[in-house]
Amino acid sequence: MAEVRWLTTDEQRSWRAFIRGASKLFDQLESELRTAYGLSRDDYEVLVALSEGPPEGIRMSVLAENALMSRSRLTYTVDRMERDRLLERVACPEDGRGLRAALTRKGQKLLEAAAVTHVEGVRRWLVDVLSERELKTVGTAFARVLEQVPAARAPADLLG
Amino acid sequence: MAEVRWLTTDEQRSWRAFIRGASKLFDQLESELRTAYGLSRDDYEVLVALSEGPPEGIRMSVLAENALMSRSRLTYTVDRMERDRLLERVACPEDGRGLRAALTRKGQKLLEAAAVTHVEGVRRWLVDVLSERELKTVGTAFARVLEQVPAARAPADLLG
DNA sequence: GCACTTTCGTTCAGGTTTGAACTACTGACA
DNA sequence: TGTCAGTAGTTCAAACCTGAACGAAAGTGC
DSSP, X not given: OOXXXXXXXXXXXXXXXXXXXXXXXXXXXXXXXXXXXXXXXXXXXXXXXXXXXXXXXXXXXHHHHHTTOOHHHHHHHHHXXXXXXXXXXXXXXXXXXXXXXXXXXXXXXXXXXXXXXXXXHHIIIIITTSOHHHHHHHHHHHHHHHHHSOSOOOGGGGTO | OOOOOOOOHHHHXXXXXXXXXXXXXXXXXXXXXXXXXXOOHHHHHHHHHHHHSOTTOEEHHHHHHHTTOOHHHHHHHHHHHHHTTSEEEEEOXXXXXXXEEEEOHHHHHHHHHHHHXXXXXXXXXXXXXXXXXXXXXXXXXXXXXXXXXXXXXXXXXXXX
């Protein structure tokens, strides 16, 4: 058992500022999307992923991966969105087990509107608040974090 | 209605990297705390806040503010933690409506153990992955974000 | 002292999320 | 061709969260 390497005062300060700022930013952006369009962050991520995929839709499992959601959570999210006619599930010709979620016209339209709100929020609360250099640094830093953090969160991964 | 100011390609890239990296980081850290100690991030935040407050405890409303939680969510969180004997609610002499949550010995011990796990995670997945300069920038950037985002998320705030 | 408004924390109803089972299908191997 | 492990997506029960409504106490103005 190695000695614990605590955070220095500066590291601690930075970490705390980050976790609080980021949490609040996420809450704010989600709150804006929800009150304006009734969309959760998950819903929005799904719409974005679909709009960037091919028109025939995206496999559920791929969608779950893209949006960093568990499969069951995605099932329920897609249920709700299908009920609201924002997307539809279509069978997958090449795999009888599979389904694709595909954007409807309504979903497309809603995303176009919501994206405006969302971009304004991202600008107002983040992009315009940071200098160009800061934003760039944040981007490259978290791209590296994303690479480092283990891809799967299977229980076995946590025991190493 | 003003023209939409979309994000530039670079801004978009930075924003995406950030949201994905940060989300994954949070998920990873929470997952580590949960499998090792059965603590959610909320639980952990409450323990930290209490350990930093006076020994007689902290008012529920202050705790909710510190941990960025709704009051009802805090009520349920504290219920669970009290059931597990990590803290206890004590009446508040100076305000008959109020309660303080105060750490028990067991809560104190658990936090001491969990903090080790948590710090290791923060180091491994963030602090050691970033340069000193990057971490500093992230800290100052999000401190500014925290300042800018409106404090309350009362419905009225969202209509302006 | 008495009405009024505000604040504190909880409770309620209903929606959401979780992780483990489950069904249906696929692909590999004999 | 038949078995069998593995995968896709769903479902289930239980835990969790949300926001509005609530009871109790505090503060305010008269």
